[in-house]
Amino acid sequence: MMWLVLGLISAVLLGVYDILNKVSLQENAVIPVLFFSILTGALIFIPLLILSKINPDASLYFWYIPDVPAQSHLFFMLKSLIVGSQWILSYFAIKNLPLTIVSPIRSSAPLWTLIGAIVIFGERLSTWQWVGLSITILFYYLFSLAGLKEGISFRKNKWALFMTIATIIGSISSLYDKYLVHHFNRMAMQAWFEIYLVPLSGIVLLLFWFPKRKSTTPFKWRHSIPFIAMALVTADFFYFQGLAYPDALISIMSTLRRGSVIITFTIGAFMFHEKNIKLKAIILCGILAGICLIMLKGN
Secondary structure: OHHHHHHHHHHHHHHHHHHHHHHHHOOOOHHHHHHHHHHHHHHHHHHHHHHHHHOOOHHHOOOOOOOOOOOHHHHHHHHHHHHHHHHHHHHHHHHHOOHHHHHHHHOOHHHHHHHHHHHHHOOOOOHHHHHHHHHHHHHHHHHHHHHHHHOOOOOOOHHHHHHHHHHHHHHHHHHHHHHHHOOOOHHHHHHHHHHHHHHHHHHHHHHHHHHHOOOOOOOOOOOHHHHHHHHHHHHHHHHHHHHOOOOOOHHHHHHHHHHHHHHHHHHHHHHOOOOOHHHHHHHHHHHHHHHHHHHHOOO
C-alpha cells in the first residue's frame, strides 16, 4: 500500500527532525528556537503561494496551493493552535530530557490515536494489525520504564509530564488531520497552518521570553535551526499525502510515523552518549517487530 510507504518516509524525516531539535536546543533558549524554525517553515510556503497565484500552469504541479473559502482558514487556525501548544511543550521536554527518553514517550501517541480513531472514525483493524499494534504499544510502555534507571520518574518529572501532554495533544492533532485532509486541499492546509503559526509563536516570544531574556538562557543562532522546519515540512507533506488515500487508517499511520524513534534512538545514543543503550536497544527491537508486523499484514 502506497500510504504505508509514505508513512515510513515521514517517520524517517521525523527522526531527523528530533535530532535537529536536540542539537539546536542544547544550552539555548527554547522559545526563540521555536519561533525561527516556525518562521522558516512559513517562508517555504510563501513563494509557492505567490507562484500559485501568478502562474497559469501552476495547477499542474504537486506544489500548487489553490484558493480556499474564507471559512476554511478558521479550521487552519485551529490546527495552528493545536500544533503550537504541542510544540511549545515538546521543545522544552526535548531540551531537558535524553532523546532516548523523549522518543518513547512521544511514541505512545498511537495508543491515544487508536482510541480516538475507533471512537470517532469507526476504524477497524485486522487481527494481525491488532497484534502488531499491541506489541508496539507494549514495548513503548517498557521503554518508558527504562527511564526509571536514569532517575526519571514520569509521575514527578515536569519535563516528562510536558512530553506526555504534548503527545496527547499530538494525537488530537492526528485525528484532526484525518478530517482536514478529506475536506480541504492538503497543500493549502499545510501552507496556511504553517503561516498562522508565525503570529502565534511571535506572541509567545514577546510575552514570555523577550521581557526575561537577560535573566534566562541566552539565545544563540545555530545553522541547524532552519533545517528543523525543512525536515518537518517534508515529513508532514508525505504524511498528509499518505493520509489522503481512501484506505489509509489513521491508527496505523500514526504508529508508523512514530517509528521515527528508531532514527532518534540510534543517532541520539551515539551523538549524545546517552545511558542504558543495551536495554533500550532490546526494547526498541520489540517496537520494530510490531511495526514490521503491521506492515507485512496490513493488506
